[in-house]
Amino acid sequence: xxxxxxxxxxxxxxxxxxxxxxxxxxxxxxxxxxxxxxxxxxxxxxxxxxxxxxxxxxxxxxxxxxxxxxxxxxxxxxxxxxxxxxxxxxxxxxxxxxxxxxxxxxxxxxxxxxxxxxxxxxxxxxxxxxxxxxxxxxxxxxxxxxxxxxxxxxxxxxxxxxxxxxxxxxxxxxxxxxxxxxxxxxxxxxxxxxxxxxxxxxxxxxxxxxxxxxxxxxxxxxxxxxxxxxxxxxxxxxxxxxxxxxxxxxxxxxxxxxxxxxxxxxxxxxxxxxxxxxxxxxxxxxxxxxxxxxxxxxxxxxxxxxxxxxxxxxxxxxxxxxxxxxxx
Ligand SMILES: NC(=O)c1ccc[n+]([C@@H]2O[C@H](COP(=O)([O-])OP(=O)(O)OC[C@H]3O[C@@H](n4cnc5c(N)ncnc54)[C@H](OP(=O)(O)O)[C@@H]3O)[C@@H](O)[C@H]2O)c1
Numbered sequence: 340x341x342x343x344x345x346x347x348x349x350x351x352x353x354x355x356x357x358x359x360x361x362x363x364x365x366x367x368x369x370x371x372x373x374x375x376x377x378x379x380x381x382x383x384x385x386x387x388x389x390x391x392x393x394x395x396x397x398x399x400x401x402x403x404x405x406x407x408x409x410x411x412x413x414x415x416x417x418x419x420x421x422x423x424x425x426x427x428x429x430x431x432x433x434x435x436x437x438x439x440x441x442x443x444x445x446x447x448x449x450x451x452x453x454x455x456x457x458x459x460x461x462x463x464x465x466x467x468x469x470x471x472x473x474x475x476x477x478x479x480x481x482x483x484x485x486x487x488x489x490x491x492x493x494x495x496x497x498x499x500x501x502x503x504x505x506x507x508x509x510x511x512x513x514x515x516x517x518x519x520x521x522x523x524x525x526x527x528x529x530x531x532x533x534x535x536x537x538x539x540x541x542x543x544x545x546x547x548x549x550x551x552x553x554x555x556x557x558x559x560x561x562x563x564x565x566x567x568x569x570x571x572x573x574x575x576x577x578x579x580x581x582x583x584x585x586x587x588x589x590x591x592x593x594x595x596x597x598x599x600x601x602x603x604x605x606x607x608x609x610x611x612x613x614x615x616x617x618x619x620x621x622x623x624x625x626x627x628x629x630x631x632x633x634x635x636x637x638x639x640x641x642x643x644x645x646x647x648x649x650x651x652x653x654x655x656x657x658x659x660x661x662x663x664x665x666x667x
Contacts, residue, residue: 344401344436345646350390353651356402358644364440368414371443373426376455378406378434380649380662381463381492382581383606387432388650396432402646403434404606407449407458408666417443425449427458429466429610435646437666444614447621450629457628460635460661464496465624467578467605471554472500475601476574480505482551483570485541487561488581489526490517492661495636497554498524503632506552509544511537511561513656520659524636537561541568549573549596559584566592566600573598636660 341360349355366372384402386392407427413420420426426446433439449458472478484501488494489510501508502525510526512518513533521529530540541550541564549570555562559582565575566588577600580586593600608616627633638659641649643666653662 342437343643345403345643346399347388347402348399350388350395350398353385353388353647356388356647356650358646361401361436363438366412366414366440368416369442369444370414370440371410371417371420371426371446372412372438372440373406373408373428373446374411374438375406375408375434375436375666377408377459378403378643378664378666379459379463379492380646380653380664381405382579382653384432384435385650385653394431401433401436403436403664404431405429405459405463406434406439406666407455410446411438414443419443420446420448425451425455425458427462429462431606431610435643435664437643445610447618447625450625453625453628456637456663457635459663460492460637461496461624461628461633462621464492464635464661465500465627465633466620467603468493468496468500468554469620469624470605470608471576471578471601471603472497472504472552475603476552476554476576478504478506478552481507483507483509483545485509485511485530485550485553485565485568487511487532487537487554487565488513488556488579489521490659491556491581492635492658493554493556493578495521495524495660496633498526499633503627509541509550511541517659520636532561538564538568545570552576554578557582558586562586566598569596569598571596571598574601575599576601576603578603637663639663640665 484506510521511530556579558580639662
């Protein structure tokens with residue numbers, strides 16, 4: 340039997356990705372087969388297809404790291420799932436397809452009230468944001484949190500979580516349309532670094548002290564400024580390099596401020612071996628979602644065969660929150 344999938348046959352331009360019929364993968368004893376309803380588009384999926392991500396899967400491969408759907412088959416030794424269960428999953432690749440075969444441990448059952456779109460979205464937005472803010476940077480109530488690229492998938496989630504954790508949230512974005520979006524999402528203050536000096540505004544908004552925690556997804560020139568507007572004993576979370584430049588740090592600056600530079604690699608943890616920690620995190624986020632305290636923001640929806648167009652939309656900085664791909 341066959342199913343349709345986006346296929347990457349060589350690393351490089353995303354325009355070389357094709358949508359075609361593929362043989363169904365065989366099912367291992369510890370695996371589940373999921374009929375995918377929705378997948379979410381992430382920056383990492385594009386980096387991987389370009390051959391720029393730290394993990395390079397053997398070619399050909401199907402991109403896509405996060406999705407949601409219905410289990411249609413379980414391996415012989417899988418006892419916690421059955422056909423018909425509604426799940427989300429997180430895998431390094433394979434989500435831009437009508438079906439995926441993945442280790443059962445990567446799947447999480449979702450509540451009846453949660454739709455597939457939310458399920459496919461929160462695991463690469465709220466999960467890494469929670470991991471970064473709570474587990475890595477220990478954000479405390481009353482602290483000031485600055486988020487760069489704040490209208491993106493990670494950023495919109497970090498705004499909500501920052502507010503829930505009792506922080507004062509300053510959202511930094513690059514356009515007027517995004518200013519409106521982050522304000523509506525609950526940011527206390529907004530910086531538009533498209534027209535304002537990021538470092539000066541952070542200083543101004545913090546009475547000259549700087550931010551206690553900065554979550555940076557951009558790197559490049561913005562990161563260069565982050566290191567100059569973090570408070571004493573502050574933490575800068577290094578989350579991503581959407582600008583394309585991995586910055587370097589004059590190490591006298593963190594020294595002078597007793598500041599920490601906190602690396603976050605959610606994939607290394609969230610798709611790694613701490614399954615108990617991941618279950619705890621998911622239980623917490625599903626509870627927050629069930630009580631309406633968090634909701635992933637989706638700005639664009641594309642059918643699966645238009646994945647390349649969706650990727651160009653993301654690279655064009657048009658997305659607010661997440662872009663999703665619908666397979667059914
Ligand atoms: N370390 C981890 O564990 C982890 C987990 C998840 C994601 N990430 C990384 O975090 C970053 C953000 O992820 P995301 O899902 O929030 O991405 P996203 O939705 O695309 O948001 C990224 C934001 O970066 C800003 N940006 C600045 N320069 C850009 C450029 N040259 N091209 C594109 N965007 C640019 C854009 O905001 P403005 O237009 O407002 O500037 C955009 O909204 C990515 O690099 C991703 O790989 C890391």
